[in-house]
Amino acid sequence: xxxxxxxxxxxxxxxxxxxxxxxxxxxxxxxxxxxxxxxxxxxxxxxxxxxxxxxxxxxxxxxxxxxxxxxxxxxxxxxxxxxxxxxxxxxxxxxxxxxxxxxxxxxxxxxxxxxxxxxxxxxxxxxxxxxxxxxxxxxxxxxxxxxxxxxxxxxxxxxxxxxxxxxxxxxxxxxxxxxxxxxxxxxxxxxxxxxxxxxxxxxxxxxxxxxxxxxxxxxxxxxxxxxxxxxxxxxxxxxxxxxxxxxxxxxxxxxxxxxxxxxxxxxxxxxxxxxxxxxxxxxxxxxxxxxxxxxxxxxxxxxxxxxxxxxxxxxxxxxxxxxxxxxxxxxxxxxxxxxxxxxxxxxxxxxxxxxxxxxxxxxxxxxxxxxxxxxxxxxxxxxxxxxxxxxxxxxxxxxxxxxxx
Amino acid sequence: xxxxxxxxxxxxxxxxxxxxxxxxxxxxxxxxxxxxxxxxxxxxxxxxxxxxxxxxxxxxxxxxxxxxxxxxxxxxxxxxxxxxxxxxxxxxxxxxxxxxxxxxxxxxxxxxxxxxxxxxxxxxxxxxxxxxxxxxxxxxxxxxxxxxxxxxxxxxxxxxxxxxxxxxxxxxxxxxxxxxxxxxxxxxxxxxxxxxxxxxxxxxxxxxxxxxxxxxxxxxxxxxxxxxxxxxxxxxxxxxxxxxxxxxxxxxxxxxxxxxxxxxxxxxxxxxxxxxxxxxxxxxxxxxxxxxxxxxxxxxxxxxxxxxxxxxxxxxxxxxxxxxxxxxxxxxxxxxxxxxxxxxxxxxxxxxxxxxxxxxxxxxxxxxxxxxxxxxxxxxxxxxxxxxxxxxxxxxxxxxxxxxx
Numbered sequence: 001x002x003x004x005x006x007x008x009x010x011x012x013x014x015x016x017x018x019x020x021x022x023x024x025x026x027x028x029x030x031x032x033x034x035x036x037x038x039x040x041x042x043x044x045x046x047x048x049x050x051x052x053x054x055x056x057x058x059x060x061x062x063x064x065x066x067x068x069x070x071x072x073x074x075x076x077x078x079x080x081x082x083x084x085x086x087x088x089x090x091x092x093x094x095x096x097x098x099x100x101x102x103x104x105x106x107x108x109x110x111x112x113x114x115x116x117x118x119x120x121x122x123x124x125x126x127x128x129x130x131x132x133x134x135x136x137x138x139x140x141x142x143x144x145x146x147x148x149x150x151x152x153x154x155x156x157x158x159x160x161x162x163x164x165x166x167x168x169x170x171x172x173x174x175x176x177x178x179x180x181x182x183x184x185x186x187x188x189x190x191x192x193x194x195x196x197x198x199x200x201x202x203x204x205x206x207x208x209x210x211x212x213x214x215x216x217x218x219x220x221x222x223x224x225x226x227x228x229x230x231x232x233x234x235x236x237x238x239x240x241x242x243x244x245x246x247x248x249x250x251x252x253x254x255x256x257x258x259x260x261x262x263x264x265x266x267x268x269x270x271x272x273x274x275x276x277x278x279x280x281x282x283x284x285x286x287x288x289x290x291x292x293x294x295x296x297x298x299x300x301x302x303x304x305x306x307x308x309x310x311x312x313x314x315x316x317x318x319x320x321x322x323x324x325x326x327x328x329x330x331x332x333x334x335x336x337x338x339x340x341x342x343x344x345x346x347x348x349x350x351x352x353x354x355x356x357x358x359x360x361x362x363x364x365x366x367x368x369x370x371x372x373x374x375x376x377x378x379x380x381x382x383x384x385x386x387x388x389x390x391x392x393x394x395x396x397x398x399x400x401x402x403x404x405x
Numbered sequence: 406x407x408x409x410x411x412x413x414x415x416x417x418x419x420x421x422x423x424x425x426x427x428x429x430x431x432x433x434x435x436x437x438x439x440x441x442x443x444x445x446x447x448x449x450x451x452x453x454x455x456x457x458x459x460x461x462x463x464x465x466x467x468x469x470x471x472x473x474x475x476x477x478x479x480x481x482x483x484x485x486x487x488x489x490x491x492x493x494x495x496x497x498x499x500x501x502x503x504x505x506x507x508x509x510x511x512x513x514x515x516x517x518x519x520x521x522x523x524x525x526x527x528x529x530x531x532x533x534x535x536x537x538x539x540x541x542x543x544x545x546x547x548x549x550x551x552x553x554x555x556x557x558x559x560x561x562x563x564x565x566x567x568x569x570x571x572x573x574x575x576x577x578x579x580x581x582x583x584x585x586x587x588x589x590x591x592x593x594x595x596x597x598x599x600x601x602x603x604x605x606x607x608x609x610x611x612x613x614x615x616x617x618x619x620x621x622x623x624x625x626x627x628x629x630x631x632x633x634x635x636x637x638x639x640x641x642x643x644x645x646x647x648x649x650x651x652x653x654x655x656x657x658x659x660x661x662x663x664x665x666x667x668x669x670x671x672x673x674x675x676x677x678x679x680x681x682x683x684x685x686x687x688x689x690x691x692x693x694x695x696x697x698x699x700x701x702x703x704x705x706x707x708x709x710x711x712x713x714x715x716x717x718x719x720x721x722x723x724x725x726x727x728x729x730x731x732x733x734x735x736x737x738x739x740x741x742x743x744x745x746x747x748x749x750x751x752x753x754x755x756x757x758x759x760x761x762x763x764x765x766x767x768x769x770x771x772x773x774x775x776x777x778x779x780x781x782x783x784x785x786x787x788x789x790x791x792x793x794x795x796x797x798x799x800x801x802x803x804x805x806x807x808x809x810x
Contacts, residue, residue, distance in 0.1 A: 033519075033522060033523050033524070034522065034626065035522070035634065036523075051508070052508070053506070053507065053508045054507060055462075055506050055507035055508075056506050056507070056508065057460075057462070057506070100505060100506065100508060100510065101458070101460050101461050101462070101505065101506050102458065102459060102460035102461070103456070103457070103458045103460075103461065103505060103510070104513070105505065105508070105510040105511065105513075106510065106511050106517075106524065108509070108510075108523045108524075109523070110524075111524060112511075112517045112524040114438075117438060117439065117440070118438050118441075118513045118514070119438070119511065119513075119515075119516060119517040119524065135552060135561045137554065140551075140552045140553075142549040142550065142551055142566070143549065143550040144547040144548065144549045144550075145547065145548040145549075145550075145597070145603075146545075146547055147540060147545045148545075149542065156540045161547070168668065168669070171576045192550070198550075221439065229440065263573065264573070
């Protein structure tokens with residue numbers, strides 16, 4: 001018989017023991033569970049990881065690009081505590097995991113975050129001087145979990161809805177809406193847990209840099225009821241994306257937006273509605289917002305691979321590398337640049353300078369071709385950051401102030 | 406270089422392979438991550454667990470009381486897939502974990518839930534005929550994450566706030582408030598993630614069985630600024646609880662309740678304010694609500710060990726076993742039963758019939774002694790359930806309809 005009380009006590013003792021062993025090596029990460037002293041981050045942003053595993057044969061630590069080239073082997077102490085210190089990491093949020101006798105497992109000392117299609121450990125490495133995503137002494141909005149029935153998919157869905165700090169005070173005021181989507185393998189929790197979107201908005205609004213707005217973060221997966229789930233990834237045909245994104249488009253256009261406009265005090269017109277997303281969410285933004293310019297006057301793709309034609313042949317990664325055809329891309333959305341410029345009040349593309357070449361080429365190439373053709377757009381390069389959340393936090397911090405002006 | 410796209414694709418393929426292997430053995434648990442087919446639950450509530458670990462030397466599955474007597478050894482298939490089928494489990498939510506070469510690790514196929522002071526896998530085993538905690542076709546309230554500054558602890562804290570379905574429609578209406586606390590090792594996410602409190606309330610309100618109310622779920626840990634964290638558990642002196650609960654009391658009374666009354670449309674008086682909690686949260690309810698009857702007219706302790714005197718000597722588990730002294734307990738809160746009965750509109754105690762004897766004796770003994778002394782109380786025994794969430798879901802379902810009448 002094991003009561004919660006007993007286990008919690010055992011755990012506290014385990015952390016206390018670890019504490020003694022890990023003393024004075026860097027600062028425990030803010031993403032750790034309470035009382036856990038590792039992972040800890042040194043002033044040069046090298047990270048110390050530890051795992052108690054007396055009977056293990058091999059332990060490594062591996063993670064997202066910003067963590068470094070890993071996996072990094074861990075070494076066993078005489079007490080069974082395995083440890084490793086990585087080279088200096090990039091600032092920001094990195095997913096990571098231990099490889100314990102060949103199995104990828106979470107770090108019990110870390111909070112988990114939905115990434116790679118499952119719960120994954122994550123580490124927050126502070127960026128010197130960057131407090132735009134910190135919780136600060138400014139008014140804070142609420143982040144609401146909102147459940148709604150989706151007829152097209154035949155399921156209850158959950159969206160998160162950020163209402164700005166003054167929302168509950170100004171009972172007659174109406175607000176513009178930003179639909180903000182996560183990346184592949186992540187879910188509707190990503191933008192507030194990994195991305196800290198709510199604090200970015202709180203800080204921008206408090207500084208008068210962004211309009212108070214409602215931010216809607218939905219689950220980016222949808223399957224039309226009665227049809228099979230299609231696989232996504234680098235090596236599937238773009239038709240798979242066409243099917244999945246079309247189902248999500250139906251959710252967004254026919255269900256999510258009407259539900260949000262009914263449940264919250266929105267300004268329900270295109271001049272007050274934006275869509276943006278990261279990676280897959282950027283792909284979805286281009287897929288949906290460019291086809292529904294009657295509903296969206298602002299669109300942003302954060303590190304979103306540019307797939308100009310979802311009915312073409314070849315893998316998605318091959319299509320990412322095609323030269324951007326401004327006439328035919330996205331069903332001809334850019335074929336009349338002057339008309340496009342009049343309609344779309346903001347078209348925003350961004351990528352991190354440390355992202356894989358195929359992302360930089362796809363996004364940078366499209367931006368260059370579009371500008372040459374006369375399409376007005378904002379292009380933002382995040383310096384030194386990878387296909388990771390620090391890029392997307394910076395993106396949102398640049399994007400949000402440009403909305404609803 | 407590993408992009409999210411690539412990893413997500415690999416993961417989908419891994420799940421697809423698992424799918425083929427696990428075909429036709431029970432129903433995947435609702436608590437699984439998308440596309441994961443195990444753990445799966447058979448009609449007799451036996452559960453099949455699987456973990457791909459070709460290089461592991463030993464794998465077991467273990468978990469909360471309702472899962473059975475475990476740990477259960479898993480057996481290795483020739484493909485490196487370890488599996489085990491447990492005996493029929495108790496219905497409800499059970500924490501669980503794999504023991505992989507001696508290390509407790511999460512199941513990558515499961516969502517994680519904060520329990521035992523860390524993120525832990527959990528499995529939802531349906532209870533036949535019980536839909537009071539299911540998401541149903543009724544109006545739904547929002548669950549809001551609310552950040553607030555706590556001066557006494559010197560930290561930003563997060564509470565979750567359930568606002569009932571009609572809250573945003575009735576802009577002039579005010580609502581009563583229930584403060585509802587989690588157990589030890591858990592956190593402010595517990596009541597909505599493991600407990601499904603929001604759906605229990607939605608269903609009760611839709612059926613006209615409970616008054617529409619605001620439910621506030623705060624983080625039950627607090628340390629007065631500038632003082633050390635004290636350890637809690639079964640073998641610490643009750644003074645540790647006194648210190649920790651006093652710090653939490655300050656948060657609740659001086660910070661949380663005023664913040665909630667300022668931010669939301671509450672009815673800010675004792676007749677419209679209740680407190681309840683499970684296990685440690687029940688202990689906190691007795692500690693706080695009985696001392697602040699000017700603020701609370703309703704109190705409920707769900708499986709909360711009864712510690713009548715936090716300044717006594719001995720361990721908490723020893724104090725749980727003392728005969729309940731109705732005159733001196735809780736600073737004399739029950740010493741004048743008639744006056745207590747007039748003031749407190751509801752005093753509610755509950756325990757699961759399959760909980761450890763020390764819980765049943767502590768809670769049942771106190772209830773019996775109090776009734777003998779003339780104290781009016783509601784005593785609720787959950788049939789066949791352990792010190793687990795199914796007990797506490799039933800508790801809330803019984804408790805909430807009795808409030809604010």
